Amino acid sequence: MLSQTTLPIASTTSTVRDPEVRGLLSLTLPGSVTFYPVDSVIYGQGDTAGPLYLVEFGTVRICRMTSDGRRQITSFCYAGDVFGLEDGDEHQSYAESVDGAGIRLLRPTDSAAFAQKLLGLALRRFARVQKHVLLLGRLNANEKMATFLIDLMERQDADGIINLPMQRNDIADYLGLTFETVSRVLRVLKDKQIIRLLSVEKIEVLDTEALAGLCE
Amino acid sequence: MLSQTTLPIASTTSTVRDPEVRGLLSLTLPGSVTFYPVDSVIYGQGDTAGPLYLVEFGTVRICRMTSDGRRQITSFCYAGDVFGLEDGDEHQSYAESVDGAGIRLLRPTDSAAFAQKLLGLALRRFARVQKHVLLLGRLNANEKMATFLIDLMERQDADGIINLPMQRNDIADYLGLTFETVSRVLRVLKDKQIIRLLSVEKIEVLDTEALAGLCE
DNA sequence: CGACCAATTGAATTGATTCAAGGTCCGTGG
DNA sequence: CCACGGACCTTGAATCAATTCAATTGGTCG
Numbered sequence: 001m002l003s004q005t006t007l008p009i010a011s012t013t014s015t016v017r018d019p020e021v022r023g024l025l026s027l028t029l030p031g032s033v034t035f036y037p038v039d040s041v042i043y044g045q046g047d048t049a050g051p052l053y054l055v056e057f058g059t060v061r062i063c064r065m066t067s068d069g070r071r072q073i074t075s076f077c078y079a080g081d082v083f084g085l086e087d088g089d090e091h092q093s094y095a096e097s098v099d100g101a102g103i104r105l106l107r108p109t110d111s112a113a114f115a116q117k118l119l120g121l122a123l124r125r126f127a128r129v130q131k132h133v134l135l136l137g138r139l140n141a142n143e144k145m146a147t148f149l150i151d152l153m154e155r156q157d158a159d160g161i162i163n164l165p166m167q168r169n170d171i172a173d174y175l176g177l178t179f180e181t182v183s184r185v186l187r188v189l190k191d192k193q194i195i196r197l198l199s200v201e202k203i204e205v206l207d208t209e210a211l212a213g214l215c216e
Numbered sequence: 217m218l219s220q221t222t223l224p225i226a227s228t229t230s231t232v233r234d235p236e237v238r239g240l241l242s243l244t245l246p247g248s249v250t251f252y253p254v255d256s257v258i259y260g261q262g263d264t265a266g267p268l269y270l271v272e273f274g275t276v277r278i279c280r281m282t283s284d285g286r287r288q289i290t291s292f293c294y295a296g297d298v299f300g301l302e303d304g305d306e307h308q309s310y311a312e313s314v315d316g317a318g319i320r321l322l323r324p325t326d327s328a329a330f331a332q333k334l335l336g337l338a339l340r341r342f343a344r345v346q347k348h349v350l351l352l353g354r355l356n357a358n359e360k361m362a363t364f365l366i367d368l369m370e371r372q373d374a375d376g377i378i379n380l381p382m383q384r385n386d387i388a389d390y391l392g393l394t395f396e397t398v399s400r401v402l403r404v405l406k407d408k409q410i411i412r413l414l415s416v417e418k419i420e421v422l423d424t425e426a427l428a429g430l431c432e
Numbered sequence: 433c434g435a436c437c438a439a440t441t442g443a444a445t446t447g448a449t450t451c452a453a454g455g456t457c458c459g460t461g462g
Numbered sequence: 463c464c465a466c467g468g469a470c471c472t473t474g475a476a477t478c479a480a481t482t483c484a485a486t487t488g489g490t491c492g
Contacts, residue, residue, distance in 0.1 A: 055457070064350045066432040072350040087339035093346065112328035115335050122338040123303035129345050130290050130309065134280045136352035137288040137392030168471065176353030178449060183472055200457080200471070216282050248486060293460065357480070374457070399440055416489080 058101025146214035252313035272318025363431035
């Protein structure tokens, strides 16, 4: 969609804290940070895979499409997350910036220690996606939403206020719902006094217990 | 459920052909083959993770449960598949024998080459599970079933006759459906002359094109 | 043969979607 | 500064795909 621009400033050192990711950084040749505007493509389905990407700020969605245009978002990546790791030499998913994201390219050095790190990364991602499988296959709309919100809370370690950088349609395509259903489910949670909608993209969790109770 | 028994015969060398897996075998200390009867547990949720498991024959299901007992099967493993690889030191899923399976334990030697192999394995699994995410999130019952059957065909490289070692309930829990729906969808495919039900566990594909066309 | 479990089929129900109508927010230009 | 347009979000009503509940059939094993 729109073209990205390389940030001229503050691009040499990452601000990421996660020790796992920092370990990875030390074994790669990190590039500078590139800014991807809203909805711009980071890599496309079929593109050559290889380098990894580190989210410095903003949000990224990893997606797949059916041939008739239905979209499934397989994951959202937030600041500190690494993505782009794939089987084979072609990307089977595509990645887009959700809200304007700063992405650092990590060029893999071909060392054994690096592979070890990658394995840890892959396993963590794998554990995540398996939880997603359970969510998609066996939870109802309320449970999906509650699980999503709890996950966001943990990732943002926000005490109370959750930020929704993505729009309703993205949430729907992540949870296997329609955007109307997402809207309605939020209303249900609101009516139950579990959350409060501060704005379209800000949610206050009033009753974390109740929200967690819905996850199952 | 039932207890496993170690096979006294033909247990020292694996019959697996997949070069990726054979490479893995050469870097592990393969144990003997243990037979797990129908529905017996191979490892449970919360068990200590570590060794890998190689399916020598039969079928294994990898599952997760919600706290109220809903089950999602995240994958089926057939002869030649390796499973048991997980993040952290506790299994977050559990594995059961579907139909009586022979399982070889692979004790990881802690070498770098081994990690490299594991990475390849993890990435392959990752690619698989992502396809499953799309299936669960965005396909309807017919499409799910068609995709499942095509996948089985490819894995069994069967020309025409597909074997269903698992029962309807397992298929349902894999596809995010109910067993009644699985039954009905099979009937629809039968009525469309796309498949023929030779027996409960044998399906003849009459029109592979049509079946593939349903997959999207 | 009878018991039991799995699979099929039918009928009623329901959770989520689809279709449609407003409402809100925000940026742009008069 | 306010009006307008467009994109996104919310809400309602009707519809539908899949589930639930309930028989019935089929297959297997003692």
